[in-house]
Amino acid sequence: MNKKEAILSSALKLLTEKGVHNTPMSAIAKAAGTGMGTIYNYFPNKDVLINEIYISIKNKEKALFLDFDANQPIKTQFETYFSSIIEFFIENPESFKFMEQLQASPIITEEIRTEGAKAINPVKELLIKGKQERIIKVIAVDELLMFIGGAVLSYLRWYFNQSTVKKASLNNQLQLVWDGIKE
Secondary structure, three states: OOHHHHHHHHHHHHHHHHOOOOOOHHHHHHHHOOOHHHHHHHOOOHHHHHHHHHHHHHHHHHHHOOOOOOOOOHHHHHHHHHHHHHHHHHHOHHHHHHHHHHOOOOOOOHHHHHHHHHHHHHHHHHHHHHHHOOOEOOOOHHHHHHHHHHHHHHHHHHHHOOOOOOHHHHHHHHHHHHHHHEO
């Protein structure tokens, strides 16, 4: 791990544990095992660092969809998307906590937000195709994404507060969401 990656990793951990306002750059530098000069060489201020973490997580989300097989049935593609995004955040709980805390924060710039939104372009295309083929309800894509995103968020919040989780719970949620968007 290079110095920049160490800074990003340490910042993610501290920001999710202590919150944005309780995490000074000096604590991030210390946790990353680097000096203040080094941290400021990469990130002129904490807001820039936070935006870098945000876009890094969004790029990892985007990578989930690189193997999307557009030849699969719409339902199969949707199941792959829904399961993949939930599994990603289960495997990366700090990323989930970060996104939950900062998704609507004014710290995230409009430019970074716009770039991050590209992560779900394959899902938007899937929903549009599904609507055209009369498989998915004819509802605005943004509204469908709000519904799906809300289900993902709710499931993950629930998941992280359970001592044990049955494998069927994810499948049940997937079926409920699919039933909610299908024609």
